[in-house]
Amino acid sequence: MTTENPGLVESNLFNRDVIHEIQRAAREGIYGIRGWGSKRYLPHFDDLVFLGASMSRYPLEGYRERCDTDVVIGDRYATKPLHLKIPITIAGMSFGALSAQAKEALGRGATAAGTSTTTGDGGMTPEERESSTLLVYQVLPSRYGMNPDDLRKADAIEVVLGQGAKPGGGGLLLGMKMNERVADMRDLPAAIDQRSACRHPDWTGPDDLEIKIRELRELTDWEKPVYIKIGASRTYYDTALAVKAGADVIVLDGMQGGTGATQTVFIEHVGIPTLPALRQAVEALTELDMHRKVQLIVSGGIRSGADVAKALAMGADAVSIGTAALIALGDNSPEFDEEYRKLGSRAGYYDDYQAGSDPAGISTQDAVLASRLDPVVGGRRLANYLRTITMETQIIARACGKSHVLNLEPEDLCALSVEAAAMAGVPLAGTSWIPGKSES
Amino acid sequence: MEQVFDLATIPLRELNQALHDCLPDASKSVWRIINPKGEHAVACGVDTPADIEIRGHVGYYCAGMNKQAHVIIHGNAGTGVAENMMSGTVRVKGNASQSAGATGHGGLLVIEGNVAARCGISLKGLNIVVCGSVGHMSGFMAQKGTLIVCGDAGYALGDSIYEADIFLKGKVDELGADCMEKNMTEEHLTFLATLLETAEVTDDPASFRRYGSARSLYNFEIDDADAHT
Ligand SMILES: Cc1cc2nc3c(=O)[nH]c(=O)nc-3n(C[C@H](O)[C@H](O)[C@H](O)COP(=O)(O)O)c2cc1C
Numbered sequence: 001m002t003t004e005n006p007g008l009v010e011s012n013l014f015n016r017d018v019i020h021e022i023q024r025a026a027r028e029g030i031y032g033i034r035g036w037g038s039k040r041y042l043p044h045f046d047d048l049v050f051l052g053a054s055m056s057r058y059p060l061e062g063y064r065e066r067c068d069t070d071v072v073i074g075d076r077y078a079t080k081p082l083h084l085k086i087p088i089t090i091a092g093m094s095f096g097a098l099s100a101q102a103k104e105a106l107g108r109g110a111t112a113a114g115t116s117t118t119t120g121d122g123g124m125t126p127e128e129r130e131s132s133t134l135l136v137y138q139v140l141p142s143r144y145g146m147n148p149d150d151l152r153k154a155d156a157i158e159v160v161l162g163q164g165a166k167p168g169g170g171g172l173l174l175g176m177k178m179n180e181r182v183a184d185m186r187d188l189p190a191a192i193d194q195r196s197a198c199r200h201p202d203w204t205g206p207d208d209l210e211i212k213i214r215e216l217r218e219l220t221d222w223e224k225p226v227y228i229k230i231g232a233s234r235t236y237y238d239t240a241l242a243v244k245a246g247a248d249v250i251v252l253d254g255m256q257g258g259t260g261a262t263q264t265v266f267i268e269h270v271g272i273p274t275l276p277a278l279r280q281a282v283e284a285l286t287e288l289d290m291h292r293k294v295q296l297i298v299s300g301g302i303r304s305g306a307d308v309a310k311a312l313a314m315g316a317d318a319v320s321i322g323t324a325a326l327i328a329l330g331d332n333s334p335e336f337d338e339e340y341r342k343l344g345s346r347a348g349y350y351d352d353y354q355a356g357s358d359p360a361g362i363s364t365q366d367a368v369l370a371s372r373l374d375p376v377v378g379g380r381r382l383a384n385y386l387r388t389i390t391m392e393t394q395i396i397a398r399a400c401g402k403s404h405v406l407n408l409e410p411e412d413l414c415a416l417s418v419e420a421a422a423m424a425g426v427p428l429a430g431t432s433w434i435p436g437k438s439e440s
Numbered sequence: 441m442e443q444v445f446d447l448a449t450i451p452l453r454e455l456n457q458a459l460h461d462c463l464p465d466a467s468k469s470v471w472r473i474i475n476p477k478g479e480h481a482v483a484c485g486v487d488t489p490a491d492i493e494i495r496g497h498v499g500y501y502c503a504g505m506n507k508q509a510h511v512i513i514h515g516n517a518g519t520g521v522a523e524n525m526m527s528g529t530v531r532v533k534g535n536a537s538q539s540a541g542a543t544g545h546g547g548l549l550v551i552e553g554n555v556a557a558r559c560g561i562s563l564k565g566l567n568i569v570v571c572g573s574v575g576h577m578s579g580f581m582a583q584k585g586t587l588i589v590c591g592d593a594g595y596a597l598g599d600s601i602y603e604a605d606i607f608l609k610g611k612v613d614e615l616g617a618d619c620m621e622k623n624m625t626e627e628h629l630t631f632l633a634t635l636l637e638t639a640e641v642t643d644d645p646a647s648f649r650r651y652g653s654a655r656s657l658y659n660f661e662i663d664d665a666d667a668h669t
Contacts (some may be wrong), residue, residue, distance in 0.1 A: 143542075148487065187584050188603075218484050219505060
């Protein structure tokens, strides 16, 4: 690569970012830790397009004709499944990683839009329970704050096996964010660098998990849907095993998925992207005749209605968002650019969720910073964003002639690159070729 | 009046529902469960002042997340007995499998026999008394509470332990990362004596040694990097 200065050639292998990281490691003696998700190029939903109705398909009128968006989640075994107005949920993000105000704002936004939000690695706060009509309670390896009262207060239970940003890894919450309230909820000393477990303490393997899920159901009298969340890696098998273990719902998080704090090397090099993972999960469900019976919620890089529509067309029942929800609340807002710069970042680049000094007051436990986010205002912004991307999803669904967004299908899609065609299992645009599946 | 549930004829769901139907502030009830035959999740999620006697062996997660109830298992218990219990007491007359008392927040768990691996893993305030020995990785990442072992302990005892205390009478194969022997003060001896007495265990408190966190993993230090690799 040549810079604006002819003759100065930047190494592709040792580019400025790589050199900077080597210098940083030599200076600091510790691996990089950050929030956000993978930042490098990965095949994604951008590499797919919709075919749209034409001679052989009938479109629906964009503004008038009915195109439903509601979805029922968790009716395989649970007697009280969740009825969501939109197929977009808020992903689990811990109180600890996020401020109590941010958690409340997520609950308010989700509730206003008619969808669910999720607790995280740190237990349930009263604020988020109160502000969320539908709240999913995570059962994580750490079991921080786990108690039967909160379990009963929840609307659904999500057993977390992994996250797309770090399949095989546990949580991290650095000392700066371990204030008294967070530490107390986790039964840990304040100010330590808290590393949560990566393995569940009381079960190992899918056969045990089946028994664990039975216990969770017995504990809650079989009312609540039980989700299993997996980070995308061996997705085909993990999906099949999650079905076998008795999940009502599978939450699949691709490697683009955001995180509160993880080693950079982990974020960028472990796991597979959302696109191939989603295809594999749908294949496994279809083979077991469980597609649409065990719902599939997909996350990892969902930003727009186009992403939602593509995920649904590939076979997801709903999507889940983390990073985009934080941005909607005010994360990376230009309003704070000056302060981001003081921290060595900029609006649009900020990913130091681990540091606890978030100028937007979202990924922090500092009382002064956290008070910058008004949960009511944040909730309204999130609701606006959720409604916008829902309308975008409907626009695409109507253009493809669908009266429900869940009627979108792989048939409506084609891929712009050979890689995306192979990973998503849809034909390369202008051909009938699906690499790995068809000959021509 | 004692209620008898025969799990050979009554489904587990009915038993657990009946237990859950008893409110937290109800007056004390008495239950006898017969023929558990290794059933999982027996009497889990109870939150009422009840005396529950189980006659026979139970499977996984018996008395899981228990609150208030006093549960006695006249037999062996499978994986995760009294997991995440909050209060009350659970007593296993026989042996227990792995992850006994995992993540327990409060109350007392007594196991009269031996326990397999990971006893008291991620403990969060529960007190556990084991009359026999415990398997490997017991007290792993234990945060709060106490693990008392009258027999021996397998390897990696107290690995990555936080502020929980381990009292061990016998020998340990090997301590886990960041776990060290600590001095036994008068205060610890009194605490131990009280707990042993409550658990109806007659071992001499003075014959135990105390283990806990060296706290070298609490915050990352560059010059201490070897401890993290
Ligand atoms: C700040 C932050 C905290 C998170 N905390 C948790 C958590 O506690 N438990 C969990 O399962 N996932 C956690 N995640 C991952 C999200 O649940 C979700 O999988 C991910 O954000 C989805 O990808 P997206 O950010 O591209 O939408 C967190 C993500 C972020 C950004």
